[in-house]
Amino acid sequence: MKNLKRIIMLSFILVISMSCSSDDKKESIADCETKNYGILTVNFGSNQTKHGILFTNTATSESRDKIVQAGKSEDTVHLKPGSYSIEISSLNQQNQSLDSEVFQNYSISKCDEKSINVEF
Numbered sequence: 703m704k705n706l707k708r709i710i711m712l713s714f715i716l717v718i719s720m721s722c723s724s725d726d727k728k729e730s731i732a733d734c735e736t737k738n739y740g741i742l743t744v745n746f747g748s749n750q751t752k753h754g755i756l757f758t759n760t761a762t763s764e765s766r767d768k769i770v771q772a773g774k775s776e777d778t779v780h781l782k783p784g785s786y787s788i789e790i791s792s793l794n795q796q797n798q799s800l801d802s803e804v805f806q807n808y809s810i811s812k813c814d815e816k817s818i819n820v821e822f
Contacts, residue, residue: 734780734812734813735812735813737780738782738812739782739783739812739813740780740781740783740810740812740813740814740815740816741778741779741813741814741815741816742778742780742781742788742810742816742817742818743776743777743778743816743817743818744770744776744777744778744790744817744818744819744820745775745776745817745819745820746770746774746775746820746822747819747820747821747822748792748822749774749775751772751792751794751800751822752769752770752771752772752792752793752797753769753770753774753777753790753791753792754767754769754770754791754797754799755769755770755779755788755789755790755791756788756789756791757779757786757787757788758786758787758788758789759782759784759786760784760787761784761785769793769797781810783810783811783814784809785807785808785809786805786808786809786810787805787806787807787808788804788805788808788818789802789804789805790802790803790805790818791803792822800822801820801821801822803820805818
């Protein structure tokens, strides 16, 4: 009888955990579909310095920048579908560029998951 109760309880937990994980995935997919964005992960070669990321939409010339504090080895951003010029820099304390790399005509589509790696 005790074994039967354990089996029923474990089965119940298993069913609940499986249903939660599939719901999370559906929400993630629905979010990028409904909000119209792709995901870009930037991986830094060093987490000892802070980094700046400048995104410029090549069609509209609209740009935005983001500073990632030291201690992080990556950062993730959501971008509307399009083509971008992406400049990634390592920065000193005065936010001046130490090293820089530019990715021209970098395109991203709805629900894309892409990544960029830099050595610095």
